[in-house]
Amino acid sequence: MTSLPAPSTRKLGLVIDLDICVGCHACAVACKEWNDGGAFGPLPDADPYGAEPHGVWFNRVHTYEISGIGNRESGIEKAGAARKSPCASSIPHSPLPIPAATQSVHFPRSCLHCETPACVTVCPTGASYKRAEDGIVLVDEDKCIGCQLCAWACPYGAREFSAKRGVMQKCTLCVDRIYNETLEPHDRQPACVKACPTRARHFGDLGDENSDVSKLVAERGGYALMPELGYQPVNRYLPPRPRRDASQLKPTIHPEPSDETPMPPLLRWIDRVLSR
Amino acid sequence: MRPTFSIIFFTVASGAGYGLWILAGWLILLAPRLAEDRNAWAANDLVCAALCAGFLLVSAGLVSSLAHLGQPQRAWRALSQWRSSWLSREGVAALLCYLPAGTMLLACILGSWTSADAIHANSTNWLLRMAGSRGAGAVLALMAIITLFCTANIYACLKPIRAWHNRFVVPGYLLLGTYSGALWAWLLSGVTQASLAPPSLLIGICSAAVAGGLLKLAYWQFLDKPAPQAPDATGLGALGNVRSVEQPHTEENYLTHEMGFRIARKHARKLRALVLACGFSLPALLAALALVLPSASAWASWFAVLIGMGGIFVERWLFFAEAKHAVMLFYGARSA
Ligand code: SF4
Numbered sequence A: 001m002t003s004l005p006a007p008s009t010r011k012l013g014l015v016i017d018l019d020i021c022v023g024c025h026a027c028a029v030a031c032k033e034w035n036d037g038g039a040f041g042p043l044p045d046a047d048p049y050g051a052e053p054h055g056v057w058f059n060r061v062h063t064y065e066i067s068g069i070g071n072r073e074s075g076i077e078k079a080g081a082a083r084k085s086p087c088a089s090s091i092p093h094s095p096l097p098i099p100a101a102t103q104s105v106h107f108p109r110s111c112l113h114c115e116t117p118a119c120v121t122v123c124p125t126g127a128s129y130k131r132a133e134d135g136i137v138l139v140d141e142d143k144c145i146g147c148q149l150c151a152w153a154c155p156y157g158a159r160e161f162s163a164k165r166g167v168m169q170k171c172t173l174c175v176d177r178i179y180n181e182t183l184e185p186h187d188r189q190p191a192c193v194k195a196c197p198t199r200a201r202h203f204g205d206l207g208d209e210n211s212d213v214s215k216l217v218a219e220r221g222g223y224a225l226m227p228e229l230g231y232q233p234v235n236r237y238l239p240p241r242p243r244r245d246a247s248q249l250k251p252t253i254h255p256e257p258s259d260e261t262p263m264p265p266l267l268r269w270i271d272r273v274l275s276r
Numbered sequence B: 001m002r003p004t005f006s007i008i009f010f011t012v013a014s015g016a017g018y019g020l021w022i023l024a025g026w027l028i029l030l031a032p033r034l035a036e037d038r039n040a041w042a043a044n045d046l047v048c049a050a051l052c053a054g055f056l057l058v059s060a061g062l063v064s065s066l067a068h069l070g071q072p073q074r075a076w077r078a079l080s081q082w083r084s085s086w087l088s089r090e091g092v093a094a095l096l097c098y099l100p101a102g103t104m105l106l107a108c109i110l111g112s113w114t115s116a117d118a119i120h121a122n123s124t125n126w127l128l129r130m131a132g133s134r135g136a137g138a139v140l141a142l143m144a145i146i147t148l149f150c151t152a153n154i155y156a157c158l159k160p161i162r163a164w165h166n167r168f169v170v171p172g173y174l175l176l177g178t179y180s181g182a183l184w185a186w187l188l189s190g191v192t193q194a195s196l197a198p199p200s201l202l203i204g205i206c207s208a209a210v211a212g213g214l215l216k217l218a219y220w221q222f223l224d225k226p227a228p229q230a231p232d233a234t235g236l237g238a239l240g241n242v243r244s245v246e247q248p249h250t251e252e253n254y255l256t257h258e259m260g261f262r263i264a265r266k267h268a269r270k271l272r273a274l275v276l277a278c279g280f281s282l283p284a285l286l287a288a289l290a291l292v293l294p295s296a297s298a299w300a301s302w303f304a305v306l307i308g309m310g311g312i313f314v315e316r317w318l319f320f321a322e323a324k325h326a327v328m329l330f331y332g333a334r335s336a
């Protein structure tokens, strides 16, 4: 049934820390590797080693540059970390003003396992569904007719059509790992979370306000993507922390002492010889 | 959004087919003689031709829509989720629509092919009476309208696509479907030579063309007006100016291929003009010509159908090509 189940108390999802993600794509690769062989695979590629490789990825990592930080009212400032930098400071000898601060942010994007996802309700076949018990959104690949309407309905680009298999594929939150009793308990986590070398990804129950992930969200001001569309994503993103403001730092390199009077005569002579 | 031929052909052809069925239902509603007199069926060639041509157009469109599917052999599954999905509702409505249309088609065939003096089967009379009743006409017209309404809502319900999720889309599909059906009905009235095109049909075509043109103009004005506020997809806009510096992949992917289709602005302008000229203005002028010069009606109707359907095909192509999807905001698009 593609009608949505009653809201569950358990809301499994991911919390992604944009402050420490280094954009290494390990999550994307680990995801592809697991799911190619997992219960929802394979994830076949077209022309994988050729000139135009093309295939399904459940996880994609973008990189953005944020410039002019501090030029406008910032979300971080509102969170209390006041920043008193001027709007723009200029490098000495440079004719160009530079923004107060610029930083790059790596941004992994995958299914947010929304609470009211239109990707599920538009599906004509019942292939797309949201699990009542934990809120995971899945595609039953045996029912999918490949109409691709669900991909149109997802504003987050979480669904990709496999031209090779003729069906829609998407992130499963590694439902075949997290309940998998053949794995060690500490391995029962999504492959992306396990693979992240900086621990920028966290998995847990966002419906339980005492869970580690919920506490992290509360502490760091985790936010949902495009909440105005009304899909109510479960996943949360932790905003980058404010960077130190270079324009306000004291210079750390001190000029060499040039006064040679305190030196003994021999050293003074050597200094003069070497200075020639 | 990438324009796909199978979907465009489907919405244009089946739109015209349902338009024909709406008009056929309407004609039956207005000509209750069909229910009493079986010879009236034979005499009413226009209704029969409209039912037949509608059947062909609708069926060709539906078959074409299957070509878009990744697993067409499972298409029957799409009838199951009518509680939540407009696509499923459309499938159910399209099939249900065949019931009244099929019954009437049968009545047409029986009515025109059995000679009047070979009346023996009471059951045939019963079928003709039922198919020719006002009620049946109303049911056919209503079912065709419902099907068009469902098709339009498949697009209108998609929030991530501003060009589709707006109040112009449903009236657009209903109006253009009926209008293109009327163009075909005009053509058929000439072909069957049952009568010259009734002036009411020609006046209807003219007014529908004017209404359609105005509706498209209003829609394009809505599209060109920037959205009040483009969503901040990454949520990082609060920090500063966000610029995409690196995409997740070196090649085009499914998302950028399917949803990143963009059409150059200058082409869009030209194509819009083409839609207004071919889709609406020329057919309206031809219909007006036929009004004052009934002898020109037959050949004018051929031109009107050819040019009009071409124009509507371009209109539907633009409907896809000009639509932007919110996911492209992640790929650096400035607006959705
Ligand atoms: S992110 Fe997209 S695919 Fe995932 S649940 Fe939300 S709408 Fe559906």
Ligand code: SF4
Pocket: A122, A123, A124, A125, A126, A127, A128, A139, A143, A144, A145, A146, A147, A148, A149, A150, A151, A167, A168
């Ligand atoms: S592509 Fe498959 S999962 Fe998506 S809406 Fe169509 S049938 Fe449902």
